[in-house]
Amino acid sequence: MSKPVYGKNAAQSRNVEKISSPVWALAVALILFLIWTPFQVGLFNGQQLDFEKPIYIASLLSSLLLLLWMGLYFTKFKLEEQRDLIAVAALLLPITYALSLFGAASHYMAMNLLLIQSMYIAIFIIALYLLKQKQLNVVIQNAVLAISYFIVMFGLINWLGGAKFAGGLVGWFSNTVRGGKYLDAVMTDSNGLRLTSIFQYANTYAAFLMAFLFVAVFALIRSKKWYGTLTHGFMLVPIIVSLLLTLSRGGLVMLPVVFILLLILLKPAQQILWIIHLAIAGIAALAVTNPLTTLGTELNTAFTSGAALEGWAYLIVASLVVAGLGWVIQRYVAPWLEHKLGAWGSRKGTGLWLPLGSLVLVGIVAFLLIGTSVRSILPANIETRLENINFKQHSVLERFTFYKDALKVVKDYPIIGAGGGGWASLYEQYQNNPYTSRQAHNFFLQYLIEVGIIGFIVFIGFIGYVFYKYIRGYLKRDKDDFANGYFFYIIALSILVHSLLDFNLSYAFMGILVFLSLAGMGAAMDSKALRGNWNKSGLRIGYLAAVAAGTVLLLFLSINYLSSSTSAMNAKNLVGVSQSYEEIKAPLVKALDKRPYHPESVLYLSSMDQQVFNQTKDTQYLDEAYNLVTRALKDEPYNKDILKQLASIYDLKGQGDLAFAVYEDNAYKFYWDIDWYDAIISRSFSLGYTAYEQKDDAKKQEYITAGLAAYKHVVDGVEHLKTLPPEQLQGRPFSVTPSIALNAGKLQLMSGDDELAAATLKSGLSEDYADTTNREIARWYLAVLKRSGGQDQAIYDLLIAADAAEAAAIDSIAAMQF
Known part of the structure; x- marks a missing residue:
């Protein structure tokens, strides 16, 4: 029978352990780290500049803590029992994130997740050995x-x-x-x-x-x-x-x-x-x-x-x-x-x-x-x-949609995944409807997307083994409630189970709590002696050398990224108070020197260069913006804002066809972005009309085809949204806007389909004839009718009442021969 654990009958064994002052110092440093981390928004990995600096500081601090651990445990570390092997196996988790860099959708986000995962393992290894000592275990639990x-x-x-x-x-x-x-x-x-x-x-x-x-x-x-x-x-x-x-x-x-x-x-x-x-x-x-x-x-x-x-x-x-x-x-x-x-x-x-x-x-x-x-x-x-x-509530339906869409991503990135931040980078390509969610609202699916099947098996195998061995050890009931690890089991189980429904582990502080708790469970688990001679000096030194090399690399990256982040934030703060191009540029150059793919730094400097070009017409600024953006896109091919910057640069260079190609070639990445498709349709007409004026029928037809394909995509999307359950919110607006109706109608007219053009144009009309776009739609609509001998007297009267000059414009369009 197990011993009583309540009230006066509790007979707690409190053997005083000899713990050296340096080990106490490491424990205190870990506790101070745990005090600091939650008040940095829980170390939220917000995938943008405002959130990244605390993560890099935490990564730096965890690296230093791990180096201190190595110094203290270099001679004590042995590979004698199963508990020691989980310290070795833990290294596989950041390794799978390193592998995912080869196919990462965003190098910036993937590197951030690599640093975070490495930080988790640093905390895990340190805590695993500290918590084996009962005094430190109780102190850390109380902390x-x-x-x-x-x-x-x-x-x-x-x-x-x-x-x-x-x-x-x-x-x-x-x-x-x-x-x-x-x-x-x-x-x-x-x-x-x-x-x-x-x-x-x-x-x-x-x-x-x-x-x-x-x-x-x-x-x-x-x-x-x-x-x-x-x-x-x-x-x-x-x-x-x-x-x-x-x-x-x-x-x-x-x-x-x-x-x-x-x-x-x-x-x-x-x-x-x-x-x-x-x-x-x-x-x-x-x-x-x-x-x-x-x-x-x-x-x-x-x-x-x-x-x-x-x-x-x-x-x-x-x-x-x-x-x-x-x-x-x-x-x-x-x-x-x-x-x-x-x-x-x-x-x-x-x-x-x-x-x-x-x-x-x-x-x-x-x-x-x-x-x-x-x-x-x-x-x-x-x-x-x-x-x-209830299961028909919109947030539940949306989560089910996220999960289905997440599996689509996994299907295309099955083996090593899409890298850290894979969902945030790719979800617009795979989403069922135009929701906005840079989090999959399920930690396990998000993890699967990021590291693929291989990394997911490693992760599930790791935590599954720790849970299995812990529960086996706990059921023996041979430890009291201060040493049996149940304190840590509660934390790990609670957070992981809730993470089936939300993105709790996008907060690195929550991840730290989970890995600290896994370490606490590991310290209390049923740990048997290893078969064979694992405790060879070569294996021990090899493991410690690998940890040391990884820690030094992590330290180097953390320092560089922290420096880059600080410079980028300095530049961001200057944007609101300084008008000096050189003053704002200097910290951005420093930030990009260490991370040439950093999205926000690229966008700030590229945007400034384009503004200066517009003022001076000096092409060196435009060339610099072009080089910045094209370099960043090698690592951030799914960054919508950087792609828009590239299109803007082409426009300033007078290369509208290349700007159009940016939108058309990348349209599949932003399936439900109505502004993106609006740009394709409007640019299709503009370039098609230019080709018409230049009598280049092949080019004209190419742009008409591209524009009408984009319009069909929008129309089909609108029909698809009608199939959503009535309780589910569609998300961002997605409809045939007046601008889309105008340009699609023009393209249909250019293609020779007057009847379809008239119907499309009419669908975009409103009653506001003070609006220039609405007047242009009415103008083209009436012109298309006139070409076939028709008329809409009510619309005509409203348009002429707004602007009598529209009558001549209607005649001019009606006379065009496409």
């Missing part, structure tokens, strides 16, 4: 808990009107504080006010809260000290309230799923305690959520100290009540439950009964909150979000 609790309270301080105070707490080390406030810790969207805390994205914050809600319950139950029990019990209400204030449907849907998965491994006594603590905290949180929602909305509009104090009073009183009840339960109920259920809990399969019962209970609660008026006890915005949870 992670303290950081998470601070993040929760940080969010609530912002919610209750204390944005300036919250900003002051972190402004000295966070680059996200502007005007004394942390940006968008509370956001407003179509659903109302939403709490996002450090992430600026409510759904990822919900995933974080879900993980640490369960961690807090676990920490409360295992705590041996009264102050620990009270602290963890106190935090339950703030976490649940925060989760509700995110208005995250995904968080509410995945919460019971993760809860049941976590219960399965626990003994019956533990399961009952989890349910009791969460039920009490949930009831208390629901009791205060309504007034806290109202007060938060008021305080984020206009701060009053009375409302703020009232809000904190609700929160603190509810938290104190729950903390007190939690202490009573742990002091009296927990030992009794363990005594009564201890023998039963040792039987095989007994841990499944309560999870199965919980599944039924969750179903009943879900039905009451979603399908009945019981949800009216909640604030109106939360009630609305619950009411809209």
Whole structure:
């Protein structure tokens, strides 16, 4: 029978380990790293300049930490057990990202993901060996808990009107504080006010809260000290309230799923305690959520100290009540439950009964909150979000569409993938309708796109092995709750499961938590001795040499990229305050010297060069812009803005045919971009008309064919959008615009199809004859009718009333012979 783990009966073995000062220093450095990272927008990989600098700093710091680890563990590292092999296997993860560079859709994004993955593995290796030592394990667990609790309270301080105070707490080390406030810790969207805390994205914050809600319950139950029990019990209400204030449907849907998965491994006594603590905290949180929602909305509009104090009073009183009840339960109920259920809990399969019962209970609660008026006890915005949870809701339908489109990408990039950022670069080519989402909203599919089947198998094999060996070790129940790794299992499982529905791991801080937790699970896993002689000096030194080489490369790249990013950001800041071309150009040149493919730097400098050319007519500026753009496109062939810059440069050179070719040749990449197809159609007519004037029938026909093909693409797309479920939003506008109707009608006229031209032109008409485009459509429409002896007197009268000179223009067009 396993030993009791509750109250006075707990007999915790605390062997004092001898840990050297340098190892303590490494642990402290890791903790400081974990304190810094979340307040940089959670190290969001936003795939643009504003977000990249903290990622490069984090990559640099993780490299230095890994070098320090190597210095400390060079003589201690051995290949003796399975745990050591996962430190070796971990290197395969960044290697698969390095391989994906060969077919990367965006070198810029792929390199960023390579740095991030390398950072994850650095943290994993360091943590794996630190967490093997029990003292350090407990210290790091407590540090992670303290950081998470601070993040929760940080969010609530912002919610209750204390944005300036919250900003002051972190402004000295966070680059996200502007005007004394942390940006968008509370956001407003179509659903109302939403709490996002450090992430600026409510759904990822919900995933974080879900993980640490369960961690807090676990920490409360295992705590041996009264102050620990009270602290963890106190935090339950703030976490649940925060989760509700995110208005995250995904968080509410995945919460019971993760809860049941976590219960399965626990003994019956533990399961009952989890349910009791969460039920009490949930009831208390629901009791205060309504007034806290109202007060938060008021305080984020206009701060009053009375409302703020009232809000904190609700929160603190509810938290104190729950903390007190939690202490009573742990002091009296927990030992009794363990005594009564201890023998039963040792039987095989007994841990499944309560999870199965919980599944039924969750179903009943879900039905009451979603399908009945019981949800009216909640604030109106939360009630609305619950009411809209169904499989026909637009966000669910959109996610299914993302997933289907993601598989299309995988089909074309099956083996080594499309590189980091593959979805963001390619999704417009494969999308079913014109949505905008640079994230696939499923971490696993996004990972599959980026590294292909080979990399995905490596990743799933790696985490699958860690989970399998951990669960085997945990079920032996030969370690106490401070050393059995369940703390880390909760974090890893919660975040990974929620990531089936969202892009949580696009926040590198969340990825760090996952790999730190995988390391914690690895430290506690069932680790057997390796067969054969793996611990040869050649293998050990070879591994450490590979780690050292990779770390030095990572360090070099991080320093270079950090320098480039700093220069690019300096230039961006100068754009708003300086009129000097040379002053702005200097940092851009420095940025591009290290990364000639950096999209935003290329766009800034190319745009400036074109402006200076327009002023001076000096072709050296145009040549420089051309060289910048063509060089960048070698690494960024799917960057729409850089392609537009290339077309613009060709226009300035008077090479309209080459500009048209840029649009036509790359149209397949932007399947639902109506502006792109508008440009093709309008340029087709312009170039076709020029060819007509030059009596070049072959060229004229070529441009007519291209333009009409683009128009057919638009018409077919409009018809396809009619097949979408009525609940699903189409996304960006996609229709036959007046401009498209005008130019398509002209092309149809040039092709000799007067009847079709008239119908197309008429479809683009509006009642606004003050609009020049509408008058031109009417002019061509009436001219086409006149060519065949027809007339539309009502349109004619409206057009002439707007401009009497239109009569002569109509006659001129009607007389044309195409």
